[in-house]
Amino acid sequence: MSRFQASVRPYGVALRAMLVLTVGLGLLYPLVILGIGQTLFNKTANGSLVTVGDRAVGSSLIGQSFSDTDGNPLPQFFQPRPSAAGNGYDSSASGGSNFGPENADLIAAITKRKAEIAAFNNVDPASIPADALTASSSGLDPDISKEYALLQANRVAAARGIPLAQMQALVTDHIASRNLGFLGEETVNVLELNIALEQIGG
Structure with missing residues (x-):
């Protein structure tokens, strides 16, 4: 060579x-x-899309708002937890508020949310679970606790003229168990619950 x-x-x-x-x-x-x-x-590879008929209405992995054009929550739907992502559930602006537990703005926001949720659902403010008052770290959380879902059942039942027992049973049917039976908490996917709600009418 x-x-x-x-x-x-x-x-x-x-x-x-x-x-x-x-x-x-x-x-x-x-x-x-x-x-x-x-x-x-x-x-999963295609975004975990949730469809009604042939139309995609969202993803089971990303929360969305159920409110009117002015941003007011609709009483006939279960409401998600707060979102700090953009104007709410904006996947291009995913993120939390990054406020610490002693931050004055966070405390004020929680106090305001507690009063609004208590009035909207006609419940004792002390009964409102933490996930109803705080945004997730991603701002895109599609799930709420079973406690928050059951807290809203009376309001949704009244708005739709559906018996409370039927509404509570619908929530119970949509409770997802803990991962592997012991990791995390039992949750309810708000989009899937509201789709089932639309299917029973009212």
Whole structure:
């Protein structure tokens, strides 16, 4: 092998390695992962969309507001927890308020929310759970606690003219258990609950 061949050989090896890695990791690997995702986890891979008929109405992973055009909560729907993401549940501005527990603005917001929720649901302010008063760290949380869902049942039942027992049973049917049976808390997906609510009418 000549001195010239010896000097250019490392470049040829590097070029071949780059081409192999580009095809393998930049093309084949993504296609394999895409295929696995679409085959085994189709719903999750496509955004966990929730559909009514043939129309997508949201994602089970991202919360949304149930309010009128002025931002007032609609009494005939279960309400989600507060959101600090943009104007509320804005996935392009995901994030919490980042206020500490002794922050004056956070304390004022919680006090205001407590009074508003108590009046809106006609309940004792002391009965309102923490998730109803505080935004999640992402601002996109689609779930509420079962306590908050059951607290709203009387108001939604009255707004729709549905017996309270039927409304409570609907909430109970939509309670998701703890992960692995012991991690986290029991939750209710607000979008899925409201879709079921629309299906029973009222």
